[in-house]
Amino acid sequence: MEYILGVDGGGTKTTATLYNDKMEVLGHFLGGPMNLQVVSGDKVKEVFENMLNHFNLEVKSVKIGVGAAGAAGAGRLEDVEKLKSILKDIGFKKYSVSSDAHIGLLAIHGKSDGMMIISGTGSIGFAVKDSILYRKGGWGHILGDEGSGYFIGLSLGKKLFQSFDRDENFPEKLLQEILKLTNTKDSGEFLKWIYKNDKGEIAKLSSIVLKNTDYRMCQEIIEKAVEDLKDLVLHLKKVTNLNSVGFVGGIIENETIVRKKLLFELKKLSIEFVERKYTNEYGATLLLED
Secondary structure, three states: OOEEEEEEEOOOOEEEEEEOOOOOEEEEEEEOOOOOOOOOHHHHHHHHHHHHHHHOOOHHHEEEEEEEOOOOOOOOHHHHHHHHHHHHHHOOOEEEEEEHHHHHHHHHHOOOOEEEEEEOOOEEEEEEEOOEEEEEEOOHHHHOOOOOHHHHHHHHHHHHHHHHHOOOOOOHHHHHHHHHHHOOOOHHHHHHHHHHOOHHHHHOOHHHHHOOOOOHHHHHHHHHHHHHHHHHHHHHHHHHOOOEEEEEOHHHHOOOHHHHHHHHHHHHOOOEEOOOOOOHHHHHHOOOOO
């Protein structure tokens, strides 16, 4: 029997699902990261070898599709080629490699063309049309990440310190929630917290904004995030002329006010929202030729 492995190689972990030739699920695997921007080729090779051992598979009986973090965008084709070389060295005969963004698109749209926006800690937009992958945004928390959890959380921090400059009152309830979440005792400690923590921690402040929508400042932050994410879709639409989009990431995949408002804005533009069809691991198997 020939087995099929679908692999979602992330920046912090790798997940894989094993299928038989009827695409029935036989098992799952969880391993280390597969982003060649972060870990060495030897570490990535080790993940694949652990995967085969976990499923007790002989490499010659397996077809494998891999979507890897860090393999999207200009200048990353070398990562795809390096991953292919690793698979070849292990002994795989039938394999296909692309980015985690590509398998995300396949998970949403199947083999149809379409768009996808991600808003979690960061934000980015992708589309695939005629087998060409397009990207907009994703320039990181210094140059981009508009509409993300990081953007929303940082915006709340900015509102706090802007209130001092403008001699305005900042809502005590929001301040206390900020101090509790960050385990700080006053705005001075919170300022130090902002500068010493990474974007993942700062993104956690978004939860305060999303649950306090009765405050005008939270409404303003949310409206800006929605506008930025809508623009991301429109930038993709402009270069692809596509009209369907799916969502990935906690800010818009969960039932948040940002998701609700973004769906409303896209509906006004006659852009179709598409729910995810498959898991990312199944999406990776769609990279393989029929």
